[in-house]
Amino acid sequence: MDIWISALQTVFQPTMLFFILLGVMIGTVLGAIPGLNSTMGTALLIPFTFAMEPANGLALLAAVYCGGTFGGSISAILFNVPGAPEAAATGFDGYPMAQKGKAGEALGYAIMSSVLGGLFSVLVMTLVSPQLAKVGLTFSQPEYFALAVAALTLISSLGGAGMGKAFIAGLIGLFLATIGIDEMTAADRFTFGTKALMGGVNFIPAIIGAFAIGEILAKAEEGKGLSGEHLNIKVSTKLPKIAELLRLKWTILRSAVIGTAIGILPGVGATTAAFIGYSETVRWSKHPEKFGTGVPEGISGPETANNAATGGAMVPLLTLGIPGSATTAVIIGGFLVHGLQPGPMLFINQPKLMYSIFIAMFVANIFMLFAGLFVAKLFANFRKVRYSILGPIIFVFAAIGSFGIRNDMTDVWIMFACGLLGYFFKKFKYPIAPMIIGLVLGPLTEVSLRKGMFMTDYAWGPFLMRPIAGTILVIAVGSVLWNLYSVFIKKGKASLEEVE
Amino acid sequence: MLKGELIFGLLILAGSLLLFWVTGSFQKQTALQGAQMGPSFWPRFLLGGLILLSGIISVGVIRRIMKEKAWGESLMTMDPGKVRFFAAIGLSIAYLVLLPVLGFIAITPVFMIAFMLLLGEKSKGWIIGVSIAMTAIIVVLFTKAMYVPLPRGVWLFREFSLLFY
Known part of the structure; x- marks a missing residue:
């Protein structure tokens, strides 16, 4: 108890509170700009933390991480350009809601869900860190495969009556993820001698292209809304009322648990958490057909999950010294510059520091509410700009954001090619979201399947009959069959009505 | 269709x-x-x-x-929308091809002006102001604040880019 009181005194110093607020602001702004992200922000800030007290420095880095994970959703909602990959799923319903003139509400749902998801995961991290880290480490390839399949089954819910097109889009995404050097055998797949493709198709340019460039080309062709119409739009962030939040309680709670659990797993970060959060929200909804049209659950589901993953990812970092995501891997550097080695010994040697980080992350999530409102307001002003000006700005940010990933023009061309694909998908009514889901989850699905089957000597029984993996797979397959059944029932009813 | x-x-x-x-x-x-x-x-x-x-x-x-009975529908009818669509693709490809040759700072304002005109923007002040201001903001934000390199171009254009980043 004394440790907690001492940690509280450390965090509630004006200097510490200032660094937490600064970190959240920096993270949110970086997250909202395509091409910049919280990983980059934490990496750049590490040298500055060297001169600070370890607790202040680490709180600053953790705050950047929290803010950055939320920030991406601002541009995803307002412009359909996810500032960070973990925000891509938020745009599925956030952007349609903004297009209906409810950008303020969409931002409000995103901010509140992020804060609640973040607070939940920090609470879990504080209470049961060591125990959770041990459970996370028992996950093996079959469990990862089952998780990926469960998230992929979302595709069957996204297509509505056009399920065939949704599956085609999903398969194209999964296929794009196979391009490059095969991780297990080093075989060169579909690169056609292009060195730049050997590293694979990075999903960030693909996401930016499919959503942003597809939209710009479609708007250029339509010619609607290019001038004038947007000038009178008022975008002010509206936080959801208590009653509205209570309506979303199960979505938020489910996604918070999913996000925290996924965050704990090493190598599976906030992006996967967001997609699985979205997938499960659709699966448990009574109206799955409404997703993609701008429903609050479609924003809350992924947004709660991706921020819950931040706390989750800190669990293996602090308890075992294993990073749960790219940003936490960078944060290890923050510990090392102060001569600290994250891991179980840190709880014994530096308990006050550990508990200060827990409390700092809690405070960071509360500050995110204010930082989110401020940054969202700042970016929302761009939505008032007419599309004939905004379109070229988005294009340039999309190009430079893609170039910045590996300093390679190939990523920019991938972005443009995916933009063309996104345009034709839109034109011929193929949903884009399944392609992105396939691209994000493709490597995890393939590698966990092949490695897992290798482990079980290519026997399906031992691969599928593990308790956790088996349960997840049964639920996933069951939901696909239910969706197929629902679609056929609806089609049957429709044709019956036609006959009558 | x-x-x-x-x-x-x-x-x-x-x-x-x-x-x-x-x-x-x-x-x-x-x-x-x-x-x-x-x-x-x-x-x-x-x-x-x-x-x-x-x-x-x-x-x-x-x-x-x-x-x-839609076999007769024509695919090649060119309306103003299709012209704008193909012009946008052409302009985008030209920008992406020229970006590594001329460098970000030299080609981006020109591209933005051309794209804004293509999308029907009429205000000259907005066109010129936004294209120059956005290029400057991106250069400062990416190269000075975040150390993310931008394409510099080749030959004389590289020397020109080096004056700024």
Whole structure:
């Protein structure tokens, strides 16, 4: 108890509170700009933390991480350009809601869900860190495969009556993820001698292209809304009322648990958490057909999950010294510059520091509410700009954001090619979201399947009959069959009505 | 529209067939000969699914075309929207080709001005102001604040870019 009181005194110093607020602001702004992200922000800030007290420095880095994970959703909602990959799923319903003139509400749902998801995961991290880290480490390839399949089954819910097109889009995404050097055998797949493709198709340019460039080309062709119409739009962030939040309680709670659990797993970060959060929200909804049209659950589901993953990812970092995501891997550097080695010994040697980080992350999530409102307001002003000006700005940010990933023009061309694909998908009514889901989850699905089957000597029984993996797979397959059944029932009813 | 959808479906089908054929060369490159799930296993599974589904979708579209007697619809009618669409693609390709040659700072304002004019923007002040201001903001934010490099171009353009970043 004394440790907690001492940690509280450390965090509630004006200097510490200032660094937490600064970190959240920096993270949110970086997250909202395509091409910049919280990983980059934490990496750049590490040298500055060297001169600070370890607790202040680490709180600053953790705050950047929290803010950055939320920030991406601002541009995803307002412009359909996810500032960070973990925000891509938020745009599925956030952007349609903004297009209906409810950008303020969409931002409000995103901010509140992020804060609640973040607070939940920090609470879990504080209470049961060591125990959770041990459970996370028992996950093996079959469990990862089952998780990926469960998230992929979302595709069957996204297509509505056009399920065939949704599956085609999903398969194209999964296929794009196979391009490059095969991780297990080093075989060169579909690169056609292009060195730049050997590293694979990075999903960030693909996401930016499919959503942003597809939209710009479609708007250029339509010619609607290019001038004038947007000038009178008022975008002010509206936080959801208590009653509205209570309506979303199960979505938020489910996604918070999913996000925290996924965050704990090493190598599976906030992006996967967001997609699985979205997938499960659709699966448990009574109206799955409404997703993609701008429903609050479609924003809350992924947004709660991706921020819950931040706390989750800190669990293996602090308890075992294993990073749960790219940003936490960078944060290890923050510990090392102060001569600290994250891991179980840190709880014994530096308990006050550990508990200060827990409390700092809690405070960071509360500050995110204010930082989110401020940054969202700042970016929302761009939505008032007419599309004939905004379109070229988005294009340039999309190009430079893609170039910045590996300093390679190939990523920019991938972005443009995916933009063309996104345009034709839109034109011929193929949903884009399944392609992105396939691209994000493709490597995890393939590698966990092949490695897992290798482990079980290519026997399906031992691969599928593990308790956790088996349960997840049964639920996933069951939901696909239910969706197929629902679609056929609806089609049957429709044709019956036609006959009558 | 239906004919366009059919062509898109058939392109997916043809592309999948071609790529399925390409997977035949993967096994030769790997040291793990005889492995049951080699490098071609997963892509073949996906491409097989694509071939099957795009075939079914294409047959469905053909049936709709026959039902609606839409074989006569023309694909090549050029309205102002299509002209703007193709011009936007041309302009974008030109920008992406010239970006590594002329560098970000030299080509971006020109591209933005051309794109804004193409999308029908009329205010000269906005066109010039936004294109110069956005280029400057991106240069400062990416190269000075975040140390993310931007394309510098070659020859004289590289020297010009080096004056700024």
